[in-house]
Amino acid sequence: MPSTDQNIPKLSKELCSRLLSDLERAKRPVLYATKCSLDNSIYNHRNGYLTPGPKKVATELNVSSVKKMARAIFMLEVLLRNIDTGAVNTKRELYYISKGEIKHNPSLRALDFADQNESDDIIDFICEMLECYREELNCYANDRGGQTYSQQLVVTETLPDGDKAVVDLSKLGTTPFQPKNRPQNLKLSARKKIDFCLIVESEGTANTLVANGFTKRHASILLGAQGVPSNAVRGWCKLIQDQLSVPLYFFGDLDAYTMQNIFRTLKAGSAASLIRNSDYSAPDVRFLGVLPEDIKKYDLNDYPVKENDAQEVRALKKAHDALKNDPFFQDKKNKGLAQILRWLLENKRRCEQQAFFTVDPRDPTMPEKIIVDKIKRGNFV
Amino acid sequence: MAKQPGSNKITTSSTAEYFSKNLQQVGFSSQTKAILTTLKEAVDNALDACEEHGILPEISILVEKVGQGSLKNSDQIRIRVEDNGPGIDPEDVPKVFGEYLASSKFGRGRCSRGQQGIGISAATTWAQLTSAIGARVTTKTKSMRKALSCLVEVDIKHNRGVLKDRAMFDWDRAHGTAVEFVVDGRVQLNGEAGLLNYLSGTTLVNPHLTLTYKLPDFEPHRVDRVSTSIPEIPEATEPHPHTMKLGEFIAHSHLFGRVKVNAWLKKGFSRVNEGTLKDLSQGGFPASLLEKSVDSLGDTQFKNLFVALQNLKLMAPSTKSVISIGEEGFAKSIKRLGAIDFFAVVSRKPTICDFKPVQIEVAVARLEDRSVEAESAAQVLRFANRVPLQFDKSSCAIVHAIESVNWRSYGIVQPKNALPQGPYIVAVSVVSPFIKFKNASKETIDASDELVEEIRRALIQAGQKLSKHIRREVKANELEEKIRHIEQFCPILVDGLCRITEASAARRKKAEDGLVKILGRDAHVTKTELDEAHAVLEAQKSSILADEIIAEEVRD
Ligand SMILES: Nc1ncnc2c1ncn2[C@@H]1O[C@H](COP(=O)(O)OP(=O)(O)OP(=O)(O)O)[C@@H](O)[C@H]1O
Ligand SMILES: [Mg+2]
Numbered sequence: 001m002p003s004t005d006q007n008i009p010k011l012s013k014e015l016c017s018r019l020l021s022d023l024e025r026a027k028r029p030v031l032y033a034t035k036c037s038l039d040n041s042i043y044n045h046r047n048g049y050l051t052p053g054p055k056k057v058a059t060e061l062n063v064s065s066v067k068k069m070a071r072a073i074f075m076l077e078v079l080l081r082n083i084d085t086g087a088v089n090t091k092r093e094l095y096y097i098s099k100g101e102i103k104h105n106p107s108l109r110a111l112d113f114a115d116q117n118e119s120d121d122i123i124d125f126i127c128e129m130l131e132c133y134r135e136e137l138n139c140y141a142n143d144r145g146g147q148t149y150s151q152q153l154v155v156t157e158t159l160p161d162g163d164k165a166v167v168d169l170s171k172l173g174t175t176p177f178q179p180k181n182r183p184q185n186l187k188l189s190a191r192k193k194i195d196f197c198l199i200v201e202s203e204g205t206a207n208t209l210v211a212n213g214f215t216k217r218h219a220s221i222l223l224g225a226q227g228v229p230s231n232a233v234r235g236w237c238k239l240i241q242d243q244l245s246v247p248l249y250f251f252g253d254l255d256a257y258t259m260q261n262i263f264r265t266l267k268a269g270s271a272a273s274l275i276r277n278s279d280y281s282a283p284d285v286r287f288l289g290v291l292p293e294d295i296k297k298y299d300l301n302d303y304p305v306k307e308n309d310a311q312e313v314r315a316l317k318k319a320h321d322a323l324k325n326d327p328f329f330q331d332k333k334n335k336g337l338a339q340i341l342r343w344l345l346e347n348k349r350r351c352e353q354q355a356f357f358t359v360d361p362r363d364p365t366m367p368e369k370i371i372v373d374k375i376k377r378g379n380f381v
Numbered sequence: 382m383a384k385q386p387g388s389n390k391i392t393t394s395s396t397a398e399y400f401s402k403n404l405q406q407v408g409f410s411s412q413t414k415a416i417l418t419t420l421k422e423a424v425d426n427a428l429d430a431c432e433e434h435g436i437l438p439e440i441s442i443l444v445e446k447v448g449q450g451s452l453k454n455s456d457q458i459r460i461r462v463e464d465n466g467p468g469i470d471p472e473d474v475p476k477v478f479g480e481y482l483a484s485s486k487f488g489r490g491r492c493s494r495g496q497q498g499i500g501i502s503a504a505t506t507w508a509q510l511t512s513a514i515g516a517r518v519t520t521k522t523k524s525m526r527k528a529l530s531c532l533v534e535v536d537i538k539h540n541r542g543v544l545k546d547r548a549m550f551d552w553d554r555a556h557g558t559a560v561e562f563v564v565d566g567r568v569q570l571n572g573e574a575g576l577l578n579y580l581s582g583t584t585l586v587n588p589h590l591t592l593t594y595k596l597p598d599f600e601p602h603r604v605d606r607v608s609t610s611i612p613e614i615p616e617a618t619e620p621h622p623h624t625m626k627l628g629e630f631i632a633h634s635h636l637f638g639r640v641k642v643n644a645w646l647k648k649g650f651s652r653v654n655e656g657t658l659k660d661l662s663q664g665g666f667p668a669s670l671l672e673k674s675v676d677s678l679g680d681t682q683f684k685n686l687f688v689a690l691q692n693l694k695l696m697a698p699s700t701k702s703v704i705s706i707g708e709e710g711f712a713k714s715i716k717r718l719g720a721i722d723f724f725a726v727v728s729r730k731p732t733i734c735d736f737k738p739v740q741i742e743v744a745v746a747r748l749e750d751r752s753v754e755a756e757s758a759a760q761v762l763r764f765a766n767r768v769p770l771q772f773d774k775s776s777c778a779i780v781h782a783i784e785s786v787n788w789r790s791y792g793i794v795q796p797k798n799a800l801p802q803g804p805y806i807v808a809v810s811v812v813s814p815f816i817k818f819k820n821a822s823k824e825t826i827d828a829s830d831e832l833v834e835e836i837r838r839a840l841i842q843a844g845q846k847l848s849k850h851i852r853r854e855v856k857a858n859e860l861e862e863k864i865r866h867i868e869q870f871c872p873i874l875v876d877g878l879c880r881i882t883e884a885s886a887a888r889r890k891k892a893e894d895g896l897v898k899i900l901g902r903d904a905h906v907t908k909t910e911l912d913e914a915h916a917v918l919e920a921q922k923s924s925i926l927a928d929e930i931i932a933e934e935v936r937d
Binding site: 012013016019022025026028061064066067069070077080107108110111 | 863866867869871872873875878880881882891892894895899900903904
């Protein structure tokens with residue numbers, strides 16, 4: 001991790017002194033933040049994730065931005081106090097904390113937030129100014145997705161008070177392990193050799209596979225992504241990749257949305273999170289399917305993209321642009337993935353992960369058999 | 382005339398009989414409307430009479446409850462209107478108040494308020510029908526030593542006025558007329574159809590009027606004139622060819638008998654001269670026909686001549702054929718409606734719409750009073766020949782035109798295709814010797830495309846003028862907001878920075894001064910913009926004054 005919690009107070013102090021000395025000289029302070037957009041994204045297959053280019057967004061202090069700036073410094077003080085005492089909060093809690101501060105200090109009334117969106121924006125603004133993650137400011141989102149099953153994996157968590165908690169996933173029965181979005185406090189180990197890690201797009205299908213005995217039969221880690229991966233899921237996958245060196249496979253729908261918004265984010269991050277991609281991507285993860293060729297091979301039920309399917313229509317449009325502008329899909333190393341996008345654009349069809357259940361409707365373990373077979377034969381991209 | 386069923390006898394019913402059965406057609410369709418109409422007929426007459434005789438009008442009005450009415454849920458109301466007009470010759474008094482279709486204004490193609498000679502006799506009839514007393518009239522002309530006081534009743538069978546209670550007495554004035562009715566009805570003061578709206582509208586479009594009034598539940602009130610110039614009554618002008626239809630054109634020729642066509646055209650029409658005749662023949666109309674006698678022309682020749690004239694570009698009818706309120710008087714008058722932040726007045730040049738000369742004048746004002754709800758529609762005041770229109774708003778040409786303007790571009794709130802909203806008054810006056818009304822009771826102006834477009838243009842000009850004020854106000858608010866921003870947030874920001882950096886009090890002071898200096902520069906820019914907006918307005922004001930001076934010079 002590039003910056004640790006210790007750095008934030010130091011960075012904040014530096015930023016504030018710079019502002020203050022500009023003001024002392026009656027010089028208009030300008031703050032620069034990384035421009036988080038595709039046109040400022042760089043992809044290098046050697047590190048495997050999108051990194052920020054040189055473009056910056058400048059915020060100048062003037063009459064219209066002075067309110068935002070005053071609010072940001074006020075919120076920063078609250079967050080620095082949290083870092084100091086080790087307290088953590090969600091964005092919603094921070095909204096109420098700031099309401100409380102203002103209530104008890106009438107001279108701050110002008111800063112008052114009308115709703116949570118306003119305070120959320122300020123927190124994001126602070127992250128941009130300091131080029132840090134929300135989590136580094138002890139502000140955590142609700143953990144979502146990433147329910148994990150394994151008969152071999154052991155997780156050791158270092159608690160804030162220094163205590164250690166050891167979770168042996170084989171002891172949890174059908175209860176999944178839920179990763180936190182503070183992966184740096186987790187240490188992973190394997191009781192026995194683990195062959196691979198399977199990330200399933202649908203949480204429900206991940207559950208079904210486990211219930212039907214997937215993790216009993218295969219030395220593996222199996223987790224559900226629950227749609228677009230949260231920071232918790234992204235950090236967790238990176239942790240598995242870095243600490244266990246097992247191959248990672250992603251199994252999800254064959255459509256433009258899954259390819260760009262779910263798989264790409266998991267593997268190389270996104271343009272919106274340029275500054276955190278280095279800590280929140282798992283470049284080794286491979287796309288197991290559903291592959292276009294699987295449709296014929298297994299006689300899967302696919303169907304055309306409906307015109308009223310707004311999400312997928314939008315994703316197809318985005319795919320068209322991505323092939324031209326997205327450095328990830330343009331990289332030679334990802335030719336196979338770009339080919340899938342092109343196939344989707346040409347054929348305008350989609351095939352869901354659950355279609356594997358049509359292959360032998362009487363055999364509940366059929367999807368498992370196909371998945372394992374695909375891994376064995378190297379049938380992935 | 383009506384053929385009676387079952388008999389061969391054809392009967393002639395008197396005009397008075399017809400109207401007494403159809404009073405709803407002339408404004409007496411409800412109890413509240415009856416009161417308004419009675420007042421309106423008397424006031425219109427007083428204003429017309431003063432205008433015609435070059436008298437600055439002073440009118441006083443009394444409306445009071447005197448008892449219970451004979452109709453269900455009605456009151457007995459006394460309505461008295463007194464003017465300082467020329468007075469009425471005693472001989473004419475029974476005709477004026479008791480005979481239908483007796484009018485000095487009939488068919489003159491003028492822009493007077495009254496047109497037909499029905500108004501005041503209808504009021505007498507209503508009084509007679511509901512409270513069994515006619516009109517109580519007091520009048521004195523310059524040449525009378527004493528004033529005449531009498532009661533006029535309508536002899537409905539014979540369409541004739543009957544005088545009763547005649548008396549002569551000393552009246553402390555040189556001339557004038559007072560008319561009093563006791564009628565059944567109900568007084569409605571507020572709302573679009575209310576008496577107050579009528580009175581404020583009447584004062585608005587009559588800057589030269591001094592009005593005193595006493596209404597039920599109200600203290601006596603006086604509104605002084607803001608102009609001492611009496612609208613000039615245009616001399617009767619010959620008709621303009623573009624204002625006629627073919628039938629009227631042919632009928633017009635019969636008045637001239639045996640004259641040559643070219644002489645008839647030049648003499649009988651306005652804006653037709655030697656040049657016009659040349660244009661006619663150059664346009665292909667046979668010159669030989671122009672030399673013929675008018676009474677020898679056949680229908681086809683009349684038609685060809687008529688069409689050829691219609692296709693010529695003629696000068697608009699004389700601006701003198703319409704009466705205008707004038708921008709200056711209108712501007713002063715609008716301030717009588719209440720405290721006003723700012724306003725814009727536009728007097729369009731007289732023009733032709735649908736073959737008729739018409740002049741549009743509009744005033745748009747923003748009221749200081751913000752007690753009206755923000756989302757309520759602007760107050761619309763409509764006038765036809767300077768008479769307020771208070772009913773059937775939605776189908777009126779004026780309302781159509783107001784709704785067609787994009788007020789948002791002038792900084793005024795407006796839902797799509799609807800009236801603008803907020804504390805605004807939009808007053809539109811249509812003056813024309815031939816206003817086309819949508820219905821018999823003369824309450825809405827027919828929304829022809831040409832007329833709507835002409836009104837719309839006037840409104841757009843007014844909107845543009847107004848927007849300069851609104852823009853300046855926005856700038857002023859911006860400046861105020863910026864200064865408030867600076868005052869509020871500078872200390873908070875600097876305090877926060879100092880706490881985080883643990884800076885000294887001296888640094889703090891210096892930083893705060895620096896910040897105020899930086900932001901002060903921003904505020905200064907706004908201040909400059911505000912000054913510029915202000916300068917634009919001032920320039921506009923002085924150019925209006927210059928226009929007025931030029932207009933004066935031209936008139937001289
Ligand atoms: N207050 C008055 N002073 C002097 N003359 C008056 C007064 N009131 C009425 N007259 C005369 O009486 C005539 C008849 O009035 P009346 O209201 O019946 O008809 P009008 O005003 O000509 O038309 P309309 O029916 O449209 O009102 C008027 O034309 C005017 O000459
Ligand atoms: Mg009249």
